[in-house]
Amino acid sequence: MLSRPLTVAVVGATGVVGRTMIQVLIEREFPVGELRLLASGRAPGRIVDVGGRRHEVREATPEAFNGVDIALFSAGGDVSRQLAPRAVEHGTVVIDNSNAWRMEAGVPLIVSQVNPDDAAAHEGIVANPNCSTMQLAPLLMALRDSVGLERVVVDTYQSVSGTGGEAVAELESQIRAHVDGRAKEASVYPHPIAFNALPEIDVFLENGYSREEWKVVTENRKILHLPDLRISCTAVRIPVFVGHSEAVHVETRGPISPERARALFAAIPGVVVRDDPAAHVYPLATEAAGRDEIFVGRVRRDASVERGLAFWVVSDNVRKGAATNAVEIAELLVDRGWVSRASERRLNGSAGMVSGRPEPVPAVAGPGAAV
Ligand SMILES: NC(=O)c1ccc[n+]([C@@H]2O[C@H](COP(=O)([O-])OP(=O)(O)OC[C@H]3O[C@@H](n4cnc5c(N)ncnc54)[C@H](OP(=O)(O)O)[C@@H]3O)[C@@H](O)[C@H]2O)c1
Numbered sequence: 003m004l005s006r007p008l009t010v011a012v013v014g015a016t017g018v019v020g021r022t023m024i025q026v027l028i029e030r031e032f033p034v035g036e037l038r039l040l041a042s043g044r045a046p047g048r049i050v051d052v053g054g055r056r057h058e059v060r061e062a063t064p065e066a067f068n069g070v071d072i073a074l075f076s077a078g079g080d081v082s083r084q085l086a087p088r089a090v091e092h093g094t095v096v097i098d099n100s101n102a103w104r105m106e107a108g109v110p111l112i113v114s115q116v117n118p119d120d121a122a123a124h125e126g127i128v129a130n131p132n133c134s135t136m137q138l139a140p141l142l143m144a145l146r147d148s149v150g151l152e153r154v155v156v157d158t159y160q161s162v163s164g165t166g167g168e169a170v171a172e173l174e175s176q177i178r179a180h181v182d183g184r185a186k187e188a189s190v191y192p193h194p195i196a197f198n199a200l201p202e203i204d205v206f207l208e209n210g211y212s213r214e215e216w217k218v219v220t221e222n223r224k225i226l227h228l229p230d231l232r233i234s235c236t237a238v239r240i241p242v243f244v245g246h247s248e249a250v251h252v253e254t255r256g257p258i259s260p261e262r263a264r265a266l267f268a269a270i271p272g273v274v275v276r277d278d279p280a281a282h283v284y285p286l287a288t289e290a291a292g293r294d295e296i297f298v299g300r301v302r303r304d305a306s307v308e309r310g311l312a313f314w315v316v317s318d319n320v321r322k323g324a325a326t327n328a329v330e331i332a333e334l335l336v337d338r339g340w341v342s343r344a345s346e347r348r349l350n351g352s353a354g355m356v357s358g359r360p361e362p363v364p365a366v367a368g369p370g371a372a373v
Contacts, residue, residue, distance in 0.1 A: 007035030008341070010332075011070045011094070013062050013085065014077030015039035015050065018167050019099060022325035023074050028053050030329055033336070040066055041077070064088035071341055074328050075099055090126030095341050097128050097328050101213075104129040104221060111224050113139045114330035115271050121334055128331055133246055133323025134158045134214065134237065135221040137296045137315050140273055141250070144266040145311070146226055150255030152309075154233040156218060157249045160203060161242040161287060162195060164319045169195070173241055191239065200239040212237055245287030246319045253310040260301045263311050267298050272322070277301055285316035293318055294326045 010027065014020040020041075027034055039050055040062035048059040060066055062081065067073060067089040075082050075098040082102035089096050103109045110120040111129045116139050121128055131139070138156060145151055162169040169190045176186040176196035186194040193200055203214035211219070218235040222228075268275045276285050277299040285297035296317045304310035317323055335341045 007033045008071040008336070009036040009038065009069050010034045011038040011040055011067060011073040011089075013040045013073055013075040013081065014099075015059055016041045016048065017076060018163055018170070018320055019076040019324045020074075021050075022320050023076060023328060024050070024052055026321065026325045026329045030333070032329060032332060036069075038066065038070060064092070067092040067094045070094040072097065072332050072335070074332065076324065076328070086127055095124070095126060095128070095335060097130060097331050097335075099130045099324050099328055101132065101217060103127050104131065104217070105224065111221060112327075112331050112334070113225055114327055114334060115140045115273075116143045117225055117227070118334050121331065121340060122338070124335075124340065128335070130324065130328045130331065131221045131225060132214070132217040133164055133317075133319035134160065134218050134235075134248065135225065136323045136327055137246065137317035137319075138218070138248060138250065139222055139225045140270045140296060141267055141298060141313070141315060142222060142226055142252070144270055145252055145254055145258070145263070146228065148256075148262075148266055149258045149309075151226075151228065151231060152253040152255050154222070154231065154253075155251040156233070156235045158203075158214075158218070158235065158237045159199075159240045159242070159247040159249075160214075160237060161244050161246055161319055162239065163244045164203075164246065164323070165190060165239075170243060173243065177241075195239060196241050198241065201236060203237040203239050211235070242287045244291040244318055244320060245316055246323060247285070247287055248315045249312070250315055251304050251306075251310065251312050253304070253307045255309070257309045258311060260303060260311065263301050263313070267301070270296075272296060273298060275299065275301075285314055287316055290316045290318050292321070294321050296322060 012020050012023050039057050039059045041059050043061035050057050073089050073094045073096050079100040079102040082098045082100040086096045104111050108125050109127050109129050110124050112121050162173045172190045173195050176194050179186045188194045203212050205213050214237040215235040219233050223231045264275050274295045274297050276297050284299035290297050298315050300314040304312045
């Protein structure tokens with residue numbers, strides 16, 4: 003374990019996730035010596051108040067990573083593709099929140115409760131999963147380990163904060179326009195999001211899935227070490243500000259009762275069972291917002307299969323779905339002494355094996371709203 007305070011950079015420090023990353027670093031008393039806040043060069047000289055100390059937001063350039071131990075990236079895939087390898091060349095360990103590196107060989111994709119040991123293999127970049135994957139993988143892990151997974155079907159109900167600050171503002175302005183009797187203008191999404199449900203998150207792929215849906219498929223397979231897992235997803239954006247909800251149907255290999263599933267779920271660190279439907283108790287986005295836990299409820303037998311469960315999962319997409327898990331990865335790297343390998347790489351004159359661009363996923367149409 004490192005005993006010295008670390009130099010930590012947050013890339014995308016002015017964004018929804020970046021600001022929450024700073025907050026979570028403070029809350030969890032991460033050993034930050036110097037905090038370097040980085041964003042685009044669009045508005046130089048911005049000041050952010052962090053715990054009563056004023057920090058200037060600097061432009062994210064390759065040189066800005068000089069001396070940085072850990073960089074938390076949350077500025078979109080293009081920025082990560084360009085700058086993460088440059089940061090690694092400076093000896094920085096990158097924890098990347100975008101979808102740029104998640105499926106690359108040599109880049110561990112980590113949910114802190116599920117596969118922390120995978121992070122040992124990092125070569126400079128560790129990827130933080132998509133928010134919809136994040137809240138699902140711990141529950142699937144428990145079922146994988148107890149009775150085995152045959153097939154998973156998940157439908158998501160995702161909040162606008164998952165798209166970023168502009169989408170939050172767009173929902174607010176459309177609600178105001180509705181109250182005032184004005185037309186609702188949409189620019190972030192292809193249709194008004196207020197009072198609507200949009201089955202389009204990220205671009206559409208040649209296989210008919212949206213890229214968001216396909217991330218849930220491929221990322222769960224990688225995290226759970228089940229490359230052939232049969233899993234399907236429909237991802238829907240809804241007019242909720244914070245908190246993603248998911249309806250999950252799992253066909254299991256062995257039999258499992260709802261009672262046993264609840265006990266297994268309750269035993270997972272960071273998972274809370276809220277399941278008393280008769281008293282109207284089940285997970286809600288409004289209650290999950292601002293919390294770090296994953297909430298699960300409505301656990302019942304899936305009547306459509308011989309062995310299976312249905313349940314409802316809710317989590318704060320900005321916290322556990324992005325910022326909190328990123329900081330948990332940083333804690334893991336520090337606790338296990340896996341940060342110092344960065345300076346070894348620098349001394350050896352190697353940038354690690356992450357040096358090129360990952361293959362793009364073939365896309366056919368749609369607005370970019372990658373998470
Ligand atoms: N929101 C979620 O729930 C969630 C969950 C998982 C993953 N993510 C991912 O996290 C990333 C950020 O999401 P967000 O919701 O925080 O978005 P956001 O609110 O739109 O913030 C974007 C951030 O990126 C910075 N940025 C933009 N272009 C840049 C550039 N060329 N160089 C450096 N910084 C640049 C922006 O800085 P300026 O202020 O200078 O423009 C801002 O700080 C995305 O990759 C997203 O897919 C989000």
